[in-house]
Amino acid sequence: MTVFGRSHAISETAVLPLRVGGALSWRIRLRGVAVSVLGLGLLALLMAMNMRIGEIEMTLAEVVAGTFDQASAAHFVIMELRLPRALTGALVGAALALSGAIIQSIARNPLASPEILGVTTGASVTVVAGVVFSGSVYGGTSGLLSTLGIPALALLGGLVGATVVYGLAWRRGLDGYRLVLVGIGVAAVFTNVKFWLLTVGDVNDTGRAMVWITGSLNGRGWEHVVPTALALAVLVPVTLLGTRSLDALRFSDDTVVSLGVRTNLARALLILAAVLLAAVATASAGPIAFVALASPQIALRLVRSGRPPLLCSAIIGAVLTTGADLIARTAFSPLELPVGIVTAVLGAPYLIHLIWRAQKWAQK
């Protein structure tokens, strides 16, 4: 038809209809494809650098040789130390960014992130409590707590935190604005509980807890990669199925209902997916700051879409986290920083920029 033959439906960028027979049809956003491809390329590059650089420097050829020569020392370094750590970083970054993209779309607010859902702050409280209390009872790291205990505690705390926020924000339906306000309030309470626990705890225990609540990829192995990957394998497709509802949910509720969307159900399922994504990521690597906040907004600007694009956000989250961890590992070598410090240092100016823009927008 005339209108669409000329320039296609979506405003900001070229969109091509992709049709297979009469039954299958999609709209392909060219900029989204380009950003995804470039992002995956950048991710591959950063992963390769993460394999090469470290206490033992390797050339790319040595990395490849070491990967396949099981007897070499390089094999252990790559397959047991660097690869699982880099993979954890990429997966966790993707999960956080996807979670952020969902929440920002539903709250219609670029400043929203999983933190306002109570996930990261809730996880921090339970993990700090676990470390502080078990530490003083057993007088040291118990093996169970450090390998299985902390992720399980974090997952539990994240889900409980999200339930509290959701329960308080629900009033015959879910309003994005109220969710943000309740979330900020609950996060403040959790954060103060966390600080209280840190002050009453033993110095050695709180030191360990501090590393975790900053968000760190140090010493992450396959036991972190596998559960995170499995969770993403389930949650990413579920989330992508919700893309159309997310598009509709940008409108006011009356419009959404009149379009035939089961508004509260769609919103609840999408928030549940966002909570699970953030909780799984936090369980693996602690609450890494700013990835969930910044990645969707970067993706939004690169793709020039109306709301944060889900897949591109996830790819950019993976790139950011992997890049930040490369800096965390190498900037003060041999000392390794927690990756959360790097993302916070990079992210803080960005957050200020966002708030400044939001204020300017509000004044208009």
Place this chain on the structure above:
Amino acid sequence: MGAEVRLQTAAVRLGYGDRIVVDGLDLGIEAGSVTTIIGPNGCGKSTLLRALGRLLKPQGGEVLLDGKRIDKIPTREVAKILGVLPQAPTAPEGLTVADLVARGRHPHQTWYRQWSSDDEDAVATALDMTGLADLAERPLDELSGGQRQRAWISMALAQGTDLLLLDEPTTFLDLAHQVEVLELVRHLHREAGRTVVMVLHDLNLAARYADRLVAMRAGKVIAAGSPHEVLTEELLGDVFELDAKVIEDPVAGTPLVVPIRPRSHPAA
């Protein structure tokens, strides 16, 4: 008369929490008619329209769409039969006209069928009918009030429903744009056979563009029928507490209300 009833309320009770706005109201909307609900502010006319469009769940009684309880029909199926344009709708920032209209195809799409040629045709037709084809790529914020309202109606048209509910489609528009929107509604009714229910404030325009007027006061239907039957000097006193003279509209021949003074006015 005697046409089939598409949309119906039976002893419906509507409200927000404890505040009941409408109680025990019966109303039927016949196929192929343009029904306009009039009444003073706060009389429950928008509330009634929202209930007819299943945007508000009744606290009692029921709303029937083609004889079936509307809340028992999957909302997506309802969206293929009935389009609602809410009062003063808002769109995400930066959205273009084409984006907005394309959103109307939502109930017809699935994850594997997101942009069929049917969708494309329906959107193009909707844009043509509302005269917006040339503005399709313009952001909604850049349009005039009348154009923007036409874009929203266009979205409801792309939805492809033969029932349309419009909640104060002319609010905030100047007279020329009000007439422009109502001419479009008349066109949809006459050329495309749509059944339309709308809420309007302007009685003279309501009389001119409706087959049937429903006058409400305090949650009750006071009168329903043709504009000539409903818009009488007596009813204006009862419903709007307004002393007025009703003469014949020299252009359309419909009743024309010339207000004199409110009944509560101290000078009366």
